[in-house]
Amino acid sequence: MQKNNPTITRAWCVYDWANSVYSLVIISTIFPIYYSAVSKHPVTGTTLVDFFGLELQSSVLFSYAVSGSFLLIVLMNPFLTAIADYSGRKKLFMQLFCYVGSISCASLFFFTRETFSISVVLFMLASIGFTGSIVFYNSYLPEIATEDQYDRLSARGFAMGYVGSVLLLLFNLAMILKPEWFGIAADNTSLAPRVAFLTTGLWWFGFAQYTFYHLPANVYQKNPQGSWVLNGVKELKKVLNQVKELRLLKRYLLAYFFFNMGVQTVMYVATIFGIEELKLPSDNLIITILIIQLVAIAGAYGFAALSARYGNIRALIIAVIIWICICIAAYFITTAYEFYVLAAVVGSVMGGIQSLSRSTYSKLIPATTKDHASYFSFYDITEKVSIMLGTLAYGAIAQVTGSMRYSILALIVFFALGLIFLSLIKGKKSLEPQSEAEAVAS
Numbered sequence: 001m002q003k004n005n006p007t008i009t010r011a012w013c014v015y016d017w018a019n020s021v022y023s024l025v026i027i028s029t030i031f032p033i034y035y036s037a038v039s040k041h042p043v044t045g046t047t048l049v050d051f052f053g054l055e056l057q058s059s060v061l062f063s064y065a066v067s068g069s070f071l072l073i074v075l076m077n078p079f080l081t082a083i084a085d086y087s088g089r090k091k092l093f094m095q096l097f098c099y100v101g102s103i104s105c106a107s108l109f110f111f112t113r114e115t116f117s118i119s120v121v122l123f124m125l126a127s128i129g130f131t132g133s134i135v136f137y138n139s140y141l142p143e144i145a146t147e148d149q150y151d152r153l154s155a156r157g158f159a160m161g162y163v164g165s166v167l168l169l170l171f172n173l174a175m176i177l178k179p180e181w182f183g184i185a186a187d188n189t190s191l192a193p194r195v196a197f198l199t200t201g202l203w204w205f206g207f208a209q210y211t212f213y214h215l216p217a218n219v220y221q222k223n224p225q226g227s228w229v230l231n232g233v234k235e236l237k238k239v240l241n242q243v244k245e246l247r248l249l250k251r252y253l254l255a256y257f258f259f260n261m262g263v264q265t266v267m268y269v270a271t272i273f274g275i276e277e278l279k280l281p282s283d284n285l286i287i288t289i290l291i292i293q294l295v296a297i298a299g300a301y302g303f304a305a306l307s308a309r310y311g312n313i314r315a316l317i318i319a320v321i322i323w324i325c326i327c328i329a330a331y332f333i334t335t336a337y338e339f340y341v342l343a344a345v346v347g348s349v350m351g352g353i354q355s356l357s358r359s360t361y362s363k364l365i366p367a368t369t370k371d372h373a374s375y376f377s378f379y380d381i382t383e384k385v386s387i388m389l390g391t392l393a394y395g396a397i398a399q400v401t402g403s404m405r406y407s408i409l410a411l412i413v414f415f416a417l418g419l420i421f422l423s424l425i426k427g428k429k430s431l432e433p434q435s436e437a438e439a440v441a442s
Helices: 006-028 030-039 057-089 090-110 113-138 148-179 191-214 228-245 247-276 282-310 311-331 336-364 370-399 402-422 438-441
Strands: 048-051 054-057
Touching: 006 030, 006 090, 006 113, 006 191, 006 282, 030 054, 030 057, 030 113, 030 191, 048 057, 048 113, 054 057, 054 148, 057 090, 057 113, 057 228, 057 370, 090 113, 090 191, 090 370, 113 228, 113 370, 148 191, 148 282, 148 336, 228 247, 228 370, 247 282, 247 311, 247 370, 282 311, 282 336, 282 370, 311 336, 311 402, 336 370, 370 402
Parallel strands: none
Antiparallel strands: 048 054
């Protein structure tokens, strides 16, 4: 297959546009607020909920639902990616996860207190669909583009995701804040958020069709013989043995584990930090999230340019140093204005470090391999485990010390460890700065 085909690379980026609305609408903004409102008993005000006969605090159940979906993906994906690589059916697996996620997300339209338990299950299925499809999506990068285009294409995908998600969020916020514009009665406060869940699922499902239409189904024209499952397990063992021999890739995964632990924890707890420590109202927090998303667009492209000038590893080192400064600043901020400024800085480096992390890993995968999905399953496992441990550590420190500010300081340790392991990655030409001739050619 010809690499750098504009139609195929555009279709690949469109999936970021399609699925990123889930991250913003469901994970970061509207769903958590709606979930909290539904969880609160209308008479007693208690947040104790019934989940298939088991009584739990709503916040605890939400945390369990997120962690449980991540755990299932961590357990499933290594085997599914190996089967996909062996069978040449990577696109099929990506579609299945996409459809499970988007349809489950759209089904949250029926989320009320009466359907609470089944709606939590749908939320978990949406999370599994989102995280599961991303692994197969990411693994297309080294198959559709040449190595010199990884950074730029990865940044383009993230940027399109940020733009698309902000557009849909603004539409949904308009519907929630001005329901009369959309023919919704002002006293029907549950309908607009539930329509937001429906539009998110439809957006994800609909735009993904463009991606699936143009992405190649079987890049290497594999013709599997025998059991997909048994041969998939053999494929996984083969890739695992290869990974053990790849010194730079192992070192990068270790660095990624630590700095991503800090990045993802900040992203997951920033809203809670604003509520608990700075007492910011919800509308201010939504403004903050929009600031982060919009600035992240420039950040993704900016760090792609930075990597071309200084190399991937140096660009990542710069990003991690900025994250350390962000943590130090977060410890001292006390006003909404300071929070907004810090959010802008977070956005500028968030888009850059996410897109560059993906493209750097792609460059470390052996050029001769055809098992890209299996290789990216290790990247995905590293990411998910780092999120689980990072948020766990953050919560535990906050509980022991009684302040999230000390948890923010503790994140510096994660970033520092990531910085150390990044500095040990040397010796691969594609991670070095481009020459002037290469820069012009690309």
